[in-house]
Amino acid sequence: MQISELRLKSRPISKGIIYILIATLSFAIMNAMAKELSGMHPLQVVFLRAFGSFVFIFPYMLYRRISIVGSNxxxxxxxxLVGVVSLATFFIALQRIPLGSAVSIRYLGPIFGAVLAxxxxxxxVSPLQWISFAIAFLGVIVIKGFDLRIDYLSLGLMLTSAFFLGMVFVLIRYLSDKEHYLTIINYFMxxxxxxxxxxxxxxxxxxxDEWPSVIGIGIFGLIGQIFMTVAFKHSEASVLAPFKYMELVYALIMGYIFFGEGYALLPMLGIVLIVIGMVLNVYGKEKNTSST
Structure with a gap:
């Protein structure tokens, strides 16, 4: 078989996949920067995260005459408000526990969102989704049980963050066909x-040595939001979902390189269980949608 025939038969990587990988990398960098600012008050970090995005979004909205107030x-x-609670509790916990653990536990957000919806x-909610929920929560139990760096207060903060993140998903789902996505983001900022x-x-x-993180936290958060939005315009959610969890891989690598965070076998197993549960949730939802 000639090389030209091989090229014809090979499929190019979807733009959506490329964009989702850029988005997840941006979010991982943003989270690492938030952890780098652990010496600051968490609500100051929340402000910096929002301000860095607001200074780019707001002028663009005025230029394009996108509604600032919205119709809802x-x-x-x-x-x-629920987004602020989710972000603030995440940043507080991020100052107390390893980066990879914080990101993985916050992935329970879609589970809470599915239950609230x-x-x-x-x-x-399909039977496969209920099974995926159980697997993911089992992963949290394993992480807490075998990683002594995670205390009950930090776990409570992360579960609170995930729960309110689930509420965010439900409200965005309600607003998605009623408001411009930049109006939703700008309100939050x-x-x-x-x-x-x-x-x-x-x-x-x-x-x-904190100024790079002070400047970058909002910029990388905005880049992540933009590329995440564009990714879902190019590819279906079921295609992109597995690549969304690259954020956790990035977080584990950055946690190890920049903060010296390692994981024993059992806590790592808990993280893997959470990811398995989340991926099953996506496919269970897609299967549920296609059968109706």
Whole structure:
């Protein structure tokens, strides 16, 4: 078989996959920068995360005449408030536990989102999804049971973050066909900044070696959001879902390189169980959707 025939038979990598890999890398860098700023008050970090994105989004919205207020301000405000709680509790826990553990436990967010959508939006949850939920929670139990670096307060903070992240998913699902995605993001950034300013008395000036993270945390968060949005416009969710968990791989690598975080076999098994549960949840949802 000639080389030209091989090229014809090979499929190029989807743009959606490339974009999702860029997005997950950006989010992983953002999380590592947030952990690098552990000496700051968590709400100051929340402010920096939001401000770094706001300064790019807001002028663009004005230029393109995208609605700032939106047509559903109460729901937009609710989405922003639950998002702030999720982000703040994540950053607080991130200062206390390894980066990879924090990211993996927060992946329970889609599970909470599916349960909340089942309860409030009457969305169907397939048997495979319920099994995936059990596997993921088993992974959390294994991580907590065998990683002594994770105390109960930190675990509670991460589960709170994941729960409110699930609420974010449900509210975004409701708003997705009613508001421009930048309107949703901009609301969130403004509320993050306002809440962060309420704790300004606890802020401090960044140290010299903290300035790259201070500047970069919002930029990489924005890059992640943009490429994530574009990725889902090019490819289906079921195709992109497995690549979304590359964020955890990046987090484990960065945690090891920059923070000296290693994992024993059993805690790593717990992380793997969470990822397996999340992937099964996606495929269970896709199968559920295709059968209706």
């Amino acid at each position: 301000p109460k729901i937009l405000l609710a989405r922003s 089942w309860f409030y939006l009457k969305e169907r 403004i509320v993050c900044m306002l809440v962060g300013l309420c704790f300004v008395q606890y802020w401090r000036m960044p140290l010299a």
